[in-house]
Amino acid sequence: MAERDLLIAGxxxxxxxxxxxxxxxxxxxxxxxxxxxxEVTAPEGAKILDAPAGAVLCPGLVDMRAALGEPGAEYxxxxxxxxxxxxxxxxxxxxxxxxxxxxIDDPALVRLLRARGEETGSLTILPYGAVTRGCxxxxxxxxxxxxxxxxxxxxxxxxxxxxxxLMRTALAYAAGFGMRIVQxxxxxxxAAGGAATSGALATRLGLPGIPAAAEAIQxxxxxxxxxxxxxxxxxxxxxxxxxxxxxxxxxxxxxxxxCDTAPPYFDLNETAIGAFRTYAKLSPPxxxxxxxxxxxxxxxxxxxxAVASDHQPRDADDxxxxxxxxxxxxxxxxxxxxVTLAQVHGNGLDLSAxxxxxxxxxAALLGIAAGRLAPGAPADLxxxxxxxxxxxEAGALPGKARNTPFDGRALEGMVLGTWKAGRRVYAGPxxxxx
Amino acid sequence: xxxxxLLAIEGxxxxxxxxxxxxxxxxxxxxRSGKTQRDLLRGRTLINLFFEDSTRTRTxxxxxxxxxxxxxxxxxxATSSVNKGETLLDTxxxxxxxxxxxxxxxxxxxxxxxxLAQKVEAAVINAGDGTHEHPTxxxxxxxxxxxxxxxxxxxxxxxxxxxxxxxxxxxxxxLLTAMGSRVRxxxxxxxxxxxIEAFGVERHHDMDAxxxxxxxVMMLRLQRERMGDGGLVPSARExxxxxxxxxxxxxxxRPDALVMHPGPMNRGVEIDSAVADDPLRSVIRxxxxxxxxxxxxxxxxxxxxxxxx
Numbered sequence: 001m002a003e004r005d006l007l008i009a010g011x012x013x014x015x016x017x018x019x020x021x022x023x024x025x026x027x028x029x030x031x032x033x034x035x036x037x038x039e040v041t042a043p044e045g046a047k048i049l050d051a052p053a054g055a056v057l058c059p060g061l062v063d064m065r066a067a068l069g070e071p072g073a074e075y076x077x078x079x080x081x082x083x084x085x086x087x088x089x090x091x092x093x094x095x096x097x098x099x100x101x102x103x104i105d106d107p108a109l110v111r112l113l114r115a116r117g118e119e120t121g122s123l124t125i126l127p128y129g130a131v132t133r134g135c136x137x138x139x140x141x142x143x144x145x146x147x148x149x150x151x152x153x154x155x156x157x158x159x160x161x162x163x164x165x166l167m168r169t170a171l172a173y174a175a176g177f178g179m180r181i182v183q184x185x186x187x188x189x190x191a192a193g194g195a196a197t198s199g200a201l202a203t204r205l206g207l208p209g210i211p212a213a214a215e216a217i218q219x220x221x222x223x224x225x226x227x228x229x230x231x232x233x234x235x236x237x238x239x240x241x242x243x244x245x246x247x248x249x250x251x252x253x254x255x256x257x258x259c260d261t262a263p264p265y266f267d268l269n270e271t272a273i274g275a276f277r278t279y280a281k282l283s284p285p286x287x288x289x290x291x292x293x294x295x296x297x298x299x300x301x302x303x304x305x306a307v308a309s310d311h312q313p314r315d316a317d318d319x320x321x322x323x324x325x326x327x328x329x330x331x332x333x334x335x336x337x338x339v340t341l342a343q344v345h346g347n348g349l350d351l352s353a354x355x356x357x358x359x360x361x362x363a364a365l366l367g368i369a370a371g372r373l374a375p376g377a378p379a380d381l382x383x384x385x386x387x388x389x390x391x392x393e394a395g396a397l398p399g400k401a402r403n404t405p406f407d408g409r410a411l412e413g414m415v416l417g418t419w420k421a422g423r424r425v426y427a428g429p430x431x432x433x434x
Numbered sequence: 435x436x437x438x439x440l441l442a443i444e445g446x447x448x449x450x451x452x453x454x455x456x457x458x459x460x461x462x463x464x465x466r467s468g469k470t471q472r473d474l475l476r477g478r479t480l481i482n483l484f485f486e487d488s489t490r491t492r493t494x495x496x497x498x499x500x501x502x503x504x505x506x507x508x509x510x511x512a513t514s515s516v517n518k519g520e521t522l523l524d525t526x527x528x529x530x531x532x533x534x535x536x537x538x539x540x541x542x543x544x545x546x547x548x549x550l551a552q553k554v555e556a557a558v559i560n561a562g563d564g565t566h567e568h569p570t571x572x573x574x575x576x577x578x579x580x581x582x583x584x585x586x587x588x589x590x591x592x593x594x595x596x597x598x599x600x601x602x603x604x605x606x607x608x609l610l611t612a613m614g615s616r617v618r619x620x621x622x623x624x625x626x627x628x629x630i631e632a633f634g635v636e637r638h639h640d641m642d643a644x645x646x647x648x649x650x651v652m653m654l655r656l657q658r659e660r661m662g663d664g665g666l667v668p669s670a671r672e673x674x675x676x677x678x679x680x681x682x683x684x685x686x687x688r689p690d691a692l693v694m695h696p697g698p699m700n701r702g703v704e705i706d707s708a709v710a711d712d713p714l715r716s717v718i719r720x721x722x723x724x725x726x727x728x729x730x731x732x733x734x735x736x737x738x739x740x741x742x743x
Contacts, residue, residue, distance in 0.1 A: 200632035204444065206544035206566030206601060209628055276545030320523055322543030324564070 005029045005046035006422065008383065011057040013037070015373035016356035017364075026057055028379040031422035036373055054387060055416060058355050060092025060380030062371045063336060064260060064362035065182075065236055065308035067157065067329070068125075069400075070116065071109075072101025077313035077401050083120035085333040085399025087426035090382035090415040091309070093363070093370040094123055098130040099157030105130035105141040107149035114150050122418075122425035124380075126368060128155045131170050131181060137162050140169060147177045152366045153234065155182035158283055158312075158329075160218060162188045167222060171231025180232040180258075180366070183222055185243060186284055190214035195324040197270050197285045205276065207323055210285055216242035223250045223257055232256035234365070237310050239265040239284045241294030248303045258365055259303070262310030263339035264330060264405050266296040272405060278319045278326035279394070280405045282312075285328075299357065300349050306362035307354075309336040313401030331401040339406065341386060341413035351386065379422040388414040390429070437739045439551045439558040440732055442567040443608040451576070451609060458577050458724070458731035465501070465727055475504035475737055480536040481529060482508045484561070488540055490697055490722070491561050491570075495538045498729035504536065522546060526553035536733060539563070544601075557736040565599050571696050572605035574728040576613065578721050579650055582692055587614030592644050592687070594620040595654035595677060595704050598627045598666075602696045603654060607633050620644030621677055624666035625656075641677050645686040652694045653679055656704050670703045680706035684715065692717050 009025040013036055026036040027046070042048050051057070063086070069077030086094055096113060098104030104113065110127045117125025129151030130141045143154055154174055161167045161183060170181050191210045196202040198209030219235055223246060226233040238244055238259045250257040264272075264282055269292045272280040280286060298304045312329025319326050340358060343349040363371035370380060394407040418426035437450065464471065480499040482492050492508060499506040522541075529537060530553075537556040539547045544564030551558040562568040580586055591610050597603045597619045610617050617635040619626065631637055638644030645651060656673060660666050667673045684693065693709055693716045701707045710716055 198628040200629040203627035203629055203632075204604070206564050206604060208565075211628075276548050317521070320521070320549070322522065322541065322546040322549060322564070324543055324545075 003030070003422065005034070005043055007040070007042040007046050007048045008057055008381070009042070009048055009050050010053075011051045011055050011383065013373065014056055014058045014352055014355055016352045017360035017372045018374070019352070020373065021352050026373065026381070028419070028422040031379055033373060033375055033377050033379050035375055051383060052385060052416070055383055055385050057381060057383050059359040059371045059373050060382050060418060060420065061090045061337060061358045062093045062363045062368060063091045063309045063311070063333070064095045064306050064366060065097065065262070066094050066311035066333065067097045067313065068100065069313050070100065073313070076315050076318070077399070079116045079120060079125070081400035082311070082313070082333065083123040085331070085397065085401070087122045087418045088398035088415060089309070089334045089336050090384060090418050091333060091336065092123060092380035092382070092418065092420050093126065093368060095126045095128060095152055095366065097157040098128045098155065099135040099159060103130045103135040104128065104151070105133050105135070105146070107142070107145045110146055110149035110151050121423065122420045124370065126150070126152045126366075128153055128157070128182065130154065131156045131161050132166070135159055137166065140166070140173065143170075143174055143179065144177055147179055152368060153180040153182050155236070156184070158184055160184045160186050160188050164221060164225065168225050168229055171225055171233060172229035175229060175231040180234050182234045182236050183218065185215050185218040185222070185235045185238060186210070187214045187217045190217065195281065195285070196273060197287050199270070199288060201270050201273070205323070212240045212242065212287060212291060215240045215284060216246060219243040219246050223247075223255060226255055226257055235259040236308070237262045237265060237284060238304065239287050239295060240291045244294055244298045244303055248298070251303065258305045260306040260308045260362070261295050261299070261304050262308055262332060263336060264310070266292060266299060267339050267342060268292070268405060273323070276323040278321065278323055279330065279403055279407060281323060281326050281328045282330055282405065283328035296343060296347055299343055300347070300353070304357065305365055307336070307340050307357040308362065309333050311401070314403040319403055329403065330405040331397060331399070331403045333399065334397050335392060335404060335406050335411070337382070337384060337415060338390070338411040338413040342411060344386070345412050379419055381419040382415060383417040384413060384415045386413050388412065390414050437735055440569050440736060441547050441551060441558065441560045443569045443572050443605045444567065446612070448612050451573070451613060454573060454728070454731050454735060455577050455580060457734060458573070458728045459581070461727040461730040462724065470501050472503035474734060475499065475502040478504045478535040478737060479533065480504040480506045480538065480733065481534045481556075482506065482538045483525070483540070484508070484510045485541040485546070486562070488562070491540065494722070494725040495561065495729050497726050498733055499536070501726070502730055502733055504733070522549060523553055526550050530555050536736060559732060559736065562601055564601065565604070566601050567605045568601040569605050570725070570729055570732060571602050572609040573732070574721055574724040575606055575652065575694060575696070576609055577724045577728055578694065578717050579692070581724075582717060583649065586610065588616070589649040590616045590618065590647060591650040591652060592618045592620050592648040593652045593654065594641065594644065594679065596625045596656050596660060597621050597630065597654070598625045599657065599660070600654045606652065607635055611635070618644050618648070622667055625660070641683055642686050645683060648687040648691055650692050650694060651679060651684065651687050653705050655696065655698065656700055674703055678704055678706065679709050681709055684709055691715070694718060694721060696721070
């Protein structure tokens with residue numbers, strides 16, 4: 001028996017892909033968007049949800065970079081726990097990093113991850129394939145077979161593809177399948193052993209530094225290799241002014257160069273590590289304030305194509321260590337939207353532009369059919385109240401990973417509901433999922 | 435304000451530093467008189483928790499504790515369960531169960547004593563953490579200088595060698611600049627930490643210029659692993675040629691300039707034996723004596739200021 005129709009009424013509809021931004025309602029039928037707009041009314045027998053005043057209904061978020069604990073580190077995060085956190089964050093499509101154990105370097109593993117996503121019923125999981133076997137940076141993985149199985153792009157995850165010759169081959173070969181290489185932009189030998197951005201703070205704390213230029217050096221090389229091969233390169237979690245300047249110029253030259261960043265890099269600076277606060281230890285490391293400002297500016301001017309959660313689940317034992325020994329990475333699913341909205345509230349970023357960075361732009365970049373409010377499209381939806389305030393409490397975060405660098409941060413913008421293919425998978429804070 | 439732990443010199447008020455030095459001064463006299471003060475820490479337990487070998491610092495704390503009457507226990511990595519995968523925080527729980535009052539920690543990782551201080555009930559004394567700080571070394575250096583020169587303010591102190599990897603340099607920079615000394619750091623560019631000028635110091639790569647007119651020449655130990663393959667300087671002989679302290683170079687400093695070294699020395703690498711052993715210029719052995727007095731002052735102060743006091 002088909003489910004009852006659902007009308008979500010009294011919302012501000014924002015679909016960044018089509019430029020739609022107006023009050024109205026959206027009708028869900030058989031898991032798909034049947035109609036949307038100001039004149040849409042409830043058919044007979046439909047269930048009606050009247051949204052609270054000021055609420056925005058937008059496409060379910062597309063998170064183009066998140067690490068899952070599965071397979072191999074289930075003590076940190078399972079797919080089920082990640083799906084719970086994603087739903088609470090308004091995320092309905094997630095692109096998973098392949099540097100798991102085992103690495104996603106085999107077509108069967110790509111299919112497995114996609115199937116495991118479907119089992120959650122709330123989250124589409126699209127895997128990245130590994131660039132190299134085992135993400136070890138030595139020999140090329142079977143990129144064609146991985147693509148055929150449904151990998152959306154290739155990356156070695158938290159590890160940069162180091163040797164120039166290997167990167168050249170990967171870019172050229174992947175281009176033959178119309179696929180991108182996603183690079184962790186950090187020159188490996190300059191970054192080796194580092195724990196914080198080089199500078200007065202790292203010097204004061206006696207922590208081994210990673211120069212900000214390690215990012216620009218990798219980006220500069222890979223832009224040249226993209227030009228040489230005709231391949232497409234995407235730089236993940238870009239965090240420095242210098243690298244953004246190089247990317248901006250490459251785009252102006254018409255090269256197939258794109259990039260994303262993650263909320264910590266436009267919301268926090270290096271001072272968040274305070275006196276050895278390991279929850280703010282990230283990779284790349286948090287940067288100087290001037291770099292943070294440059295990342296925020298690049299969100300507004302379009303240089304940055306997407307904002308990803310860069311979710312890296314860690315458990316307490318990974319973090320309760322001396323700083324240089326603690327594992328880098330922060331949980332990011334539940335805070336992705338609200339921290340991005342801080343740029344809207346506090347920095348003049350256009351709301352629709354902010355949502356584009358979280359929906360249609362990453363989807364278009366990776367060729368994913370998601371991130372749009374269009375009649376006939378699956379009803380993957382996120383309902384949120386942009387002004388509603390809350391405070392991040394690490395211990396109260398949904399899911400299993402509590403390693404947020406934003407603990408204690410006051411935010412505005414709360415997810416009230418998430419729908420996956422028309423089914424409600426998150427019903428707002430403090431309520432059970434219906 | 436009572437001092438709860440001694441984790442770093444950074445952030446300490448000059449008044450508190452001065453008080454610690456005054457108290458240490460009185461312990462110098464007491465130690466020289468051959469008397470002890472065995473009742474001050476009677477019944478208190480001091481644990482020396484050393485994750486890195488250091489006979490000199492450990493012995494100095496042990497002696498300081500015993501002279502004040504504390505029960506002193508030495509735990510070193512080789513004999514503890516820390517080698518068997520026990521985490522730093524498991525160790526903290528164990529120490530709490532033992533009702534340790536004063537915990538002296540040496541660790542190869544910057545920030546390890548801060549982490550322990552969050553979890554243990556004892557007053558924590560940082561005896562050197564990674565490349566972060568070594569506060570009692572800076573205090574004993576300051577006491578040595580103050581006793582010889584009568585003051586710290588206005589003196590020019592040249593800290594020479596591997597600044598980048600030196601916790602001694604960092605603690606000394608914080609202490610000396612707080613007390614009004616002019617600090618220079620001298621060494622090859624590859625052994626300078628990033629943005630060191632932000633600490634209010636002058637940076638010199640030329641040793642002669644760095645030593646010019648200095649009142650104090652403080653040499654640092656250069657670890658063998660900084661040289662040669664993958665290292666930051668090509669060889670020991672090249673380092674000594676350009677940044678080693680010999681009599682000719684010392685002549686650049688003031689005629690009454692003092693030579694210091696936190697030990698252990700690499701003779702012929704950063705310092706020439708003739709200079710290191712010159713009784714008129716070198717105060718290296720005196721530094722060791724001051725170390726015991728300073729550590730007595732620190733233990734005394736913490737045992738009164740901490741939660742256990």
